[in-house]
Amino acid sequence: MARLTKKQKEAVAKIEKGRIYSVDEASALIKEVTNTKFDASVDLAVRLGVDPRKANQMVRGVVTLPHGTGKDVKVLALVTPDKEAEAKEAGADYVGLDEYLDKIKGGWTNVDVIVTMPSVMGKLGPLGRILGPRGLMPNPKTGTVTMDIGKAVSDVKAGKIDFKVDKTGIVHASIGKASFSADKIADNANELLQTLMKLKPTAAKGIYVRSIYMSSTMSPSLAVDPKIG
Known part of the structure; x- marks a missing residue:
């Protein structure tokens, strides 16, 4: 001891x-x-x-x-181009789609929360083995799969x-x-x-x-x- x-x-x-x-x-x-x-x-x-x-x-x-929480929460917004400005304005640290999906496939998970849209969830399915164990898979029940990307990012940054x-x-x-x-x-x-x-x-x-x-x-x-x- x-x-x-x-x-x-x-x-x-x-x-x-x-x-x-x-x-x-x-x-x-x-x-x-x-x-x-x-x-x-x-x-x-x-x-x-x-x-x-x-x-x-x-x-x-x-x-x-x-x-x-007192923590600087790093947020990745996986969104289509029409939602990128909204995500950036809300304070997302990383914004994009295909380039970040490729990075995650390569093992990159240097974020605390991932926010995305319902239409993108299909692309995230194959990444479940990487994101799931790290608690990073977006979920509608936690508000991280939504069309209101700006609010989702703001909420996480504010302590949600x-x-x-x-x-x-x-x-x-x-x-x-x-x-x-x-x-x-x-x-x-x-x-x-x-x-x-x-x-x-x-x-x-x-x-x-x-x-x-x-x-x-x-x-x-x-x-x-x-x-x-």
Whole structure:
């Protein structure tokens, strides 16, 4: 087992063993226990009482964080020429079609989100083996396959994220940066949690939100009260 550094020991000491924190308390404390030299990401891990193997218990959705993610999200807009100006004006980092499809075929995936049009999806099908595992395949359910390219790009740049329960029943999501104020971290956390509550599958029985943990890059995790109002 790796030894803890002095700073890591100090961080752990600030966390009360066995205590479950409120969102506001955790959002303030996470700033105190983060000791990286870079601006660390703040993440939530929410364990849900669902069986993701069953289609009627799959939890997937999108949320626009009120204060954004703090990340510079790189967006590729795969569009026809008549939509290129709209995509560029909205802030897309890369805009085009065939040349980028060829780059992706060659293994290029240096983007965070891909936005496209319904008419282009047919061309993306063969690239599923490349884009799928990286979470880059556009999906109408997340608003990344649409004719309103400008809005889709703007939403992503403003802090819209998509999330999906993994095979162990946990939703992982980045909700900001350690440099954010505690209030902003709490606002973003509450927005994600309230969105998750609205997506509770009718087929899910028993307790829906089993546990919530907040952490930042390389920090200890904080148990957060799973009772969401």
